[in-house]
Amino acid sequence: MEIIETLIANVGFPVAVSIYLLVRLESKLETLTNSINELSSNIISLKSK
Structure with missing residues (x-):
């Protein structure tokens, strides 16, 4: 959770x-x-039948 808070503080919400x-x-x-x-x-297999 601390990483998320740091990320928000550094780069913005x-x-x-x-x-x-x-x-x-x-x-x-x-x-x-x-x-x-x-x-x-x-589809390919059905097409070949």
Whole structure:
């Protein structure tokens, strides 16, 4: 918690919130990318049948 307080004090609240949201969004984007790749593979396999 001390690291977060130091970060906010040094760079400002908007930058700290932006960094936090980018870190959280990264994992969701990775999950979405994997789902899209799986869907693409399924479409290709259905198309070849």
